[in-house]
Amino acid sequence: MxxxxxxxxxxxxxxxxxxxxxxxxxxxxxxxxxxxxxxxxxxxxxxxxxxxxxxxxxxxxxxxxxxxxxxxxxxxxxxxxxxxxxxxxxxxxxxxxxxxxxxxxxxxxxxxxxxxxxxxxxxxxxxxxxxxxxxxxxxxxxxxxxxxxxxxxxxxxxxxxxxxxxxxxxxxxxxxxxxxxxxxxxxxxxxxxxxxxxxxxxxxxxxxxxxxxxxxxxxxxxxxxxxxxxxxxxxxxxxxxxxxxxxxxxxxxxxxxxxxxxxxxxxxxxxxxxxxxxxxxxxxxxxxxxxxxxxxxxxxxxxxxxxxxxxxxxxxxxxxxxxxxxxxxxxxxxxxxxxxxxxxxxxxxxxxxxxxxxxxxxxxxxxxxxxxxxxxxxxxxxxxxxxxxxxxxxxxxxxGLASAYADFMPAGGLTGPVEPEAASGSVSEDEAVPVQVVARERSGISASDVKLSKVTIVCNQARFETLKSAMNAIGVTGMTVTQVLGCGVQKGRIEYYRGVEMTMNLLPKVQVDVVVSKVPVATVVAAAKRALFTGHIGDGKIFIYDVENVVKVRTGEEGYDALQGD
Incomplete structure (x- = not known):
């Protein structure tokens, strides 16, 4: 039983x-x-x-x-x-x-x-x-x-x-x-x-x-x-x-x-x-x-x-x-x-x-x-x-698995180029309709006539929204934002993982890249410093580079014109 x-x-x-x-x-x-x-x-x-x-x-x-x-x-x-x-x-x-x-x-x-x-x-x-x-x-x-x-x-x-x-x-x-x-x-x-x-x-x-x-x-x-x-x-x-x-x-x-x-x-x-x-x-x-x-x-x-x-x-x-x-x-x-x-x-x-x-x-x-x-x-x-x-x-x-998290990393370098038919919403070359480029009056300013500068700002994630608002307030509306890991030359604070001291403690940061010409670099730097400053270690750093030229892919415009909106 x-x-x-x-x-x-x-x-x-x-x-x-x-x-x-x-x-x-x-x-x-x-x-x-x-x-x-x-x-x-x-x-x-x-x-x-x-x-x-x-x-x-x-x-x-x-x-x-x-x-x-x-x-x-x-x-x-x-x-x-x-x-x-x-x-x-x-x-x-x-x-x-x-x-x-x-x-x-x-x-x-x-x-x-x-x-x-x-x-x-x-x-x-x-x-x-x-x-x-x-x-x-x-x-x-x-x-x-x-x-x-x-x-x-x-x-x-x-x-x-x-x-x-x-x-x-x-x-x-x-x-x-x-x-x-x-x-x-x-x-x-x-x-x-x-x-x-x-x-x-x-x-x-x-x-x-x-x-x-x-x-x-x-x-x-x-x-x-x-x-x-x-x-x-x-x-x-x-x-x-x-x-x-x-x-x-x-x-x-x-x-x-x-x-x-x-x-x-x-x-x-x-x-x-x-x-x-x-x-x-x-x-x-x-x-x-x-x-x-x-x-x-x-x-x-x-x-x-x-x-x-x-x-x-x-x-x-x-x-x-x-x-x-x-x-x-x-x-x-x-x-x-x-x-x-x-x-x-x-x-x-x-x-x-x-x-x-x-x-x-x-x-x-x-x-x-x-x-x-x-x-x-x-x-x-x-x-x-x-x-x-x-x-x-x-x-x-x-x-043969490129990544267990395919949607969170670019897989092209591991798997080769994506075939057109495999891309969501893509069309064949015969079906493609070129975007109509609306002509506009050029500024007449060439790439050599204006100073182009790239400002890279690395900051804490918690301060990003404040930084974005500060950039918009001074007229910087275009930026590239990247999630990064990093530390300064001091290698970050000493931390332990499972009882082992980490020799380099990489902390999550946000990297913001902007290219400016009309807005002075000094203005961008001052606005960023005001937005990010707390007085504590890890407020971030600002890097400034000279840019030789900028080319807008869709229209072919260069220099100052490439930075302007439509």
Whole structure:
């Protein structure tokens, strides 16, 4: 007899955990550069698609196909009898999809750490290996009745089984792969490489936080009794508390350490707190969850700095620290803070020792197997893309994608000239009707008779409207406006990104170009200074150039006449 409520609960959890793929995709895309956006999205998609197929072919059987100490069994296409391990009232298909999305989560963690320099084909082969063998074997030890489960090792939703497995694989892959070009200077000092879209990264974190309620809460795989409903409510509370406290602690920690609260590190802390609580979310109190979150909030930024500056692992999104470090730490803290059996609650050291053995054994298994996979890839088809491909971006070379943001940048230099029929609203040469040029009386002033000057004004974005009004007031009605990034010779204020000092802090500015003749340059400069002056650093600069000539394309007019309206 199937239970409707239990089956719905498991399927809802499967849907939420699947949606975590969107969270990982957004988070990783936002914390990397725009020229690799399409590539990172494809890797997240293929993690799930490849992982789904091979987990069905091999992985599920290895994980749940028997009660052996090391592996479950070999059951291609999931055709065996799994009644002994199925949750009460839950059909095999529901349990299978629930476990599939967990497997895909472990696989997708790696893509962020190896972002921006990994061959796409090599990454797909990695995904082909972790889902059917590496993850299921250690997963069987913990969840399939293997030797760790028999010892009493506890990992409720996967701090070790899922997240530490993915985090260690990410660290090994990133180390073998090597850092991105420009990440370290000639002295080995790390350089900040900023992600291109913090908003997308933040959206990914919020999606993951939301989905984690399914990741942890629905791992009860039942909702048919008062006790399990009470447990599910407690899991939701501990999950949320750990993430929230981790964010607050990291915000304060980075504020004290760097002088300002680090935005990207604080968002990473939310994930670190979620990963850390996942092992013991069912065994610790809300107070215990806050302690775990606080530990994650301190350990996370220190781990990011350690891997970045000491181990020299270039991890653009912090996956090794978030999933590897916080996953193992949370599993160990469960042995200390579990209300029933934890060392701090009078349970003695045996449970904590079991947690240590479990973390260590899974770490050794993943280190050994994933190292073999990546080294074989490195010495056969190659793991890393060429330097030119990395500089240009993987989107164009791996996928033929000029830009993931085609409407926000000129693509002609990358894709060649746009064909006439491809341009919106364009017509053929035969259909084209020339614009009628209305003759007007020329001024009689030639280009050599008048002084033409170009004034370039670089200013803060917030002062642009004031500047525009000032220019109109003195008769300057033509201008070219460009959004730019820049700093003066002082290289901008010292700022930090993920604990790394930025050697040149490029700030968003507006560049306004005007060419004048009738309006005196001194008048333009005076008006600009009045409009922009605040007395603070960053008010802007004004550059003045001599202009040899100006030609209006439509009419052919030159010099003074080319600047006049129709």
């Amino acid at each position: 199937y239970s409707s409520v239990n089956t719905i609960w498991v399927l809802m959890g499967a849907a939420l955990v699947f949606f975590m793929q969107a969270g990982f995709a957004m988070c990783e895309a936002g914390f990397t550069r725009s020229k690799n956006t399409g590539n990172i999205l494809m890797k997240n998609l293929m993690d799930f698609c490849i992982g789904t197929a091979v987990y069905w072919l091999v992985g599920f059987g290895l994980m749940f196909g028997g009660a052996g100490a090391i592996i479950g069994g070999f059951d291609p296409l999931v055709r065996g009898d799994y009644s002994a391990i199925l949750p009460d009232g839950v059909p095999l298909t529901a349990f299978f999809i629930f476990q599939t999305v967990f497997c895909a989560t472990a696989a997708t963690i790696v893509s962020g750490a190896m972002a921006e320099r990994t061959k796409f084909i090599s990454y797909c082969i990695y995904s082909l290996m972790i889902s059917p063998v590496i993850y299921p074997v250690s997963g069987h030890w913990i969840w399939g009745g293997g030797w760790l489960a028999q010892m009493g090792f506890h990992d409720f939703s996967g701090s070790t089984a899922v997240h530490m497995v993915g985090g260690i694989a990410a660290g090994v892959g990133a180390k073998i792969l090597g850092p991105r070009i420009g990440k370290y200077d000639k002295n080995g000092k790390p350089q900040a490489i900023l992600g291109h879209n913090l908003s997308i990264g933040a959206l990914g974190v919020f999606i993951l936080w939301f989905c984690w309620f399914g990741f942890n809460g629905c791992s009860t795989v039942a909702m048919d009794s008062d006790s399990v409903m009470e447990l599910a409510g407690a899991i939701f509370c501990t999950t949320n508390m750990s993430a929230a406290v981790a964010c607050v602690v990291t915000m304060i920690f980075t504020w004290l350490r760097y002088g300002k609260p680090d935005v990207s590190m604080t968002f990473n802390a939310a994930l670190g707190g979620l990963v850390a609580i996942t092992a013991g979310c069912d065994m610790v109190s809300i107070f215990g969850a806050s302690v775990i979150g606080a530990c994650a909030g301190i350990v996370l930024p220190l781990a990011v700095e350690f891997f970045d500056k000491v181990v020299k692992i270039d991890d653009p999104v912090g996956a090794v620290s978030v999933h590897g470090v916080c996953g193992s730490m949370g599993t160990l803290l469960t042995g200390l803070l579990a209300v029933d059996g934890g060392l701090f609650y009078g349970g003695g050291p045996s449970f904590f020792i079991t947690q240590c053995i479990g973390v260590a054994s899974v770490a050794v298994w993943v280190l050994a197997t994933i190292t073999i996979v990546f080294l074989v890839l490195k010495h056969t088809i190659g793991l890393r893309c060429s330097a030119q491909e990395e500089i240009d971006g993987l989107d164009i070379h791996e996928h």
